[in-house]
Amino acid sequence: MTDQAVGGGHLPPEAMAVPATAAPGRRASGSRQDGAAARRAVPPATSPSVTGFAGRHRELKALYADIARAGLDTLSGRKGARSRVLLIAGRPGSGRTALAEELLRRLADDYPDGVLRATLTGPGGAPAGTDRTARDLLATLGVDAPPGAAEDELTECLREALAGRRALLFLDDAPGAEQVEPLLPDAPDCLVVVVSQGPLTGIPDVRPCALGGLDGAACVEILARYAGPTRITVDPRTADSVAEECGGQPAALVLAGAWLAARPKSSVADLRQALHAVPLPPDLPTGARPLFRAFRLAYEALPPPSARILRLLTLAPAGIVDAHTASALAGCSVAAADTTLGDFAALGLLRPLADGGDAAPAAAAPDAAGHPQYRLPGCLDPLVRVLLGEHERPADVQLARARMLERTVRLLQSCRAMAEPADSPARQKVAGLPRSLRFTSKDVAGHWLRSRRGALLDAARIAVADGELDTLDRRLMAALTRTLLAHQGAEAAAPDLYALHGLVLEVAERRELPREKAAALLNLADLDGQAGRTAQALTRYRGALEAARSVKDPVATGRALESLGGTYTELGDWQRAADWYGRALELRLARDEGADAARLYGRIGGAHTYAGRWGDALKEWRAAARTYRRLGDVAGQARATGEVARVQEYAGRPEEALRTCREAVETARKAGDGRLEAALQLRIADTLERLGDPAAARLHRAVGERLLEDHPE
Template sequence: MEAGPGAPVEGVPGLDRLPAGPTLLVGRRAELAALRAAAARPAEGRSPVLVLAGRPGSGRTTLAARFAVTVAADYPDGVLFARLSAPDGGRVPPARTARRLLEQLGADGAGVPLPGAVEDGRDEPACVALREALAGRKVLLVLDDVRDAGQVWPLLADEPGCLVLATTAGPLTGIEDIDPVILGGLDRQASGELLGDLVGGTRISCDPVGGADLAEACASRPAALRLMAGWLRSNPKLAVTDAARELARAVREADGKPDGKAAGPGTGTGTGTAAGAAAGPGTGPGTEQVAGQAPGKGPVAGGKEAPAKEAPAEDAPTEGKAGRRPADGARAGRGRRPAAKAGKQTADGGGKPVAAADAPVAGTPTVGTPAAGPKAGPPTDPTAWVKPGPGPAEPVPVPDNDPLIGAFTLLYGTLPPAQARLLRALTLAPAQTADLRTASALVGCPAPEAATMLAALAERELLGEEAPAADGTLRYRVPGRLYPRLVRLREHEDRPAEIELARARLLERLVRLTEAARALLDPAGGAGPDPLPGPLRLRSADQARQWLLGERDVLLGAVADAIGQGDLDGSAGRLVTALLRSLPLTGAAAPADLYQLHELVLTVAERHGKPRRAAAALLNLGDLQAAAGSWEQAGGHYRAALEHARSADDEPLCARALEGAAGCHRALGDAVRAADWYGRALGLRQSMGDQAAEARLLARVAEAHTAQRRFDEAEREYRASLSVLRRLGDERGQQAVGAALAELRERLDAGW
């Protein structure tokens, strides 16, 4: 038995970003050895890619974190970590991942590219910037829960000194020269050690046969074993053999009731309707399936398969050769090719998978032969690394006869009502990540009570621990493997009004926290809201800054979720305003985040028919694009802002949009259009009596005339600008315009 991911290696930054994972890691020595051997192989051309594949609950994320700790010393420039899918099955675009990885590398806010027109592909600005930033560095990138190869290959740098480790539930067809390390179940000894450590006492050692039966019923998968250990701790009078029998019953009943209302076990614990709903059919979005195992096969443990209840899916991985599928009665480990062959991933001309491994037998880890980099030197064309592959993968369903679902069904039925309610409510949290601040808001309870319930759910293996917040506040996450079941439970047990109230409480809590952080960072900017209760309070400017930056993704996710649903625009709008006021005070506000916030403001403004607010949002978007040098995109925003401003009959906004569009034409070298747009803005400012803007625009028109070699017109406009500035008494402006006029005269004297 090995300790889990340990303390950060001295001098190697970024290990604290890895998921905390369980305290102990048992078994997996063969898989770790295969990953280390692959990482040690020389690479050429691009960053080598290692793939760790396994079905939900196999421990792939924990193993990836452990591997990162063991090899961190070989990557002194740091460890980067990103999740590439949400618990609900949502696919994170590579550009968004690239922006977060750039920030982890230490890029300042101004250096993180804004979103491009598309978020897939190697030409997206953020992906290009990441690859450039990785050049010459030795960095380990851990990409967790990858859905498809299209999320990975835009991130691969022309830097063989970097290493990419991707965890996935299915084969990543499309990237050449990778072979997966496939996680099956634990061996018998490791399963017994894990159960003994989690259950405690002599219950396992005194009943080794019952422990072996329970491990086999769980397919020896760590997550299912941990859930059943929690169930045994909740039922101290039950024998281990009872646990195996009740798990088998829960699996059978869930598989036999397509309406999702499985009856509870007959041991007196009672799962009832709630547990039955948790064990409903797993065909909805966000569910998953084992990597390399055809649907319909039961979990494999000790060389035996559970009875098949479902027909294989059309995209089930094949065996050995393209087009071959395992026979219905085939036993894992019999008549198979070696794992190195079965795990080979390539693509044919049509981009279809050629081969994938079958489910490994528990106790016999199936390990591919990972390759580190291309076989024949660096390719001249980066696209040679990727062959045509399928589009973004759909979430793979978890069959109802999965022991993980049965174990969750049993354990959920033992929860006190308050804990069950909190667990369901956490599916409403942004990114399904919560601490005592957000959890107490979701269920409307005191913070200490929420903290106690979160710790109890984590102790029962129903929540995963995340890295603590900057102030030491513990943070938890709903495991993706349980998320779909919890959503269905929430929809079945909680009334819509209760769900909406929980979401509203969460948004208001985040607004108050953000405003409190703003007040600490800028005391002169006005008083903050009424103080929150002691456990929820931010107590210093440094803590406020760290909280804003550490919870930025959660805050942005909360706003996006609320505005996407469209029923809490008032609270969401207040949170957007608070973030726009607070994030710049941190000194590390990424323009990409501000851009996203202004896009959300635009969405709400257009939804509610508020053209003035829509115009303001478009002007802010244009300013961000202009600051990034994206002049064409900025010009499009300014022109759209002009249309909204005209419909609102707002002359200042119209003038601002005209001037912004003129500046874009000027930066693009189109002096004719620049002069035209500046002239239109000038006429509007003059009609408004804005003399300061009039003087500025006269000078801009003069510059545009100079670029067109219309020197007489340019001199006239400069003189007019000087005249206005003298009336205003603006000596500094007079000096600047006078210098421009003197330079023009010198050029004329030189014979221009």
């Protein structure tokens, strides 16, 4: 997750790592080593942090004091049941996120279980779903949650996972208490840091640390770090005036300082004059004016192509941008987009994203994964969206979305191909793509998939909600599903697949596509059944059956019928299970699908066996054995014959069971299935013991055990 405010005392990596005299945007290595004691102690007001954090010493002291103070539970003599909550409140652009990150950095050594981060507001200002947030936090903790689990179940899993841990939970850009409260852990040794614009009414024992403007010295320090100390030193009074024009807001100061840094021949007075010249909307609140002026100053200085790219970045899924996204949105080359994004970061218009701790494998050459990721800061997002509406026609916006989805589909196809053998047709096809759309190895492709997972899922959600690009979105969801399965496997990918199948169902219902509706319902029902939601699975299987029958789709119909039988088997309702399996059998026999028919005979026989209906069970298992014999499947015939023997024994007919089991042994020997022959020999031994022939039983048991040794799994 990333900051939702530009600056706040934090500067982009270019500014933090470069000496004050270096040109902005030029990277240099720097040390961030700091001792635990220094992290726990609030530094003196005259000593800036090694991370480039400026000011906010009073606020840091207040936050430390809030951590140390006794809570309401402690005052009443009880141990607190929930984590302590610290609230940093301020308007976007006030540096609230940067202050929280600085606090977390200093506290990190006291919380050995690490820092968990989540942003509770998505691009455009919509609250993020609590279920998605909880699932992402569980994934960070390495805890698997059932696919399709409800919000309450996921938040309960999160509380259980954090119980007994000592961790920091950072909830950024919280819209209100409703989004925060379900995520609070029942773990008094954890600490929750929340960033929000207002109070968290309804959460007890929370005192906000309200942010105003930075002090003058910190403001000047930010300007100097961008523009260099010389111009600031020769005109300190004008620098103070610029700080006042920026309202002490870090986001505005970063943009103003970057504007000055990009103009070596301009003075601080030129910057102040340029800020004054920016026209203000008449209805703009006073507190929003500094950031508006600084942003418009930076924006108006952009060349038209760059300005258009910036506007279109608001369309990026999950607010995450890389060169491929920008290239597709704007219709420019990947190299040009990469350069432009780097320029935006140097100007304070984008925030570079960290890799999230999942280091990328080394690549032999630049490829599709070799581009850094950025995020448009939350405080700038609404300003840029206004410009998008003013300058871009709806048709152009739709075209940009279509280009982005098409590029994403191609990247997913390339990513999936890397999970296949080197000589596969998919790998050979991908080899003909431009280098910018290829991956150098499976590990690199897998890292790209993991790092873009949230944005890829969000791209599908946005396209489905838009409703105008369903054809492209269906291709995207199909490609993403296959890619997740190829790189992660069905079990690990199940939660994401559940979300994707739900989106497919939404599109199928809107577009009246019965085949796709049936497929989506079947996939969702399978996952519901695996998660133990049997009633929901049954409802969806029936819906899939209805949709499949409406278009006479025999494959989906047969799968739905068998799945209904399997679900009733799980419930122990043997009569209904046999009935649904029987309907599926009729379909297979009508289509002359012998192998499937033989399998279904066996499933019906198994249901009758569990129900104690021995005559019906024998009939079905014998039908299965005959069908396997007709198909030439000797191993299947042996297994079915063995099951006939088992039912005969259950029915109290051991002599018949013994003869039938010996017949099954001969058939298994012909099939060359040593393990099946061993199991049958052991069953014969058990039957002989019950018949009072221990000597023969020992002989058959010895044969069975020797076969097991000769045919290990």
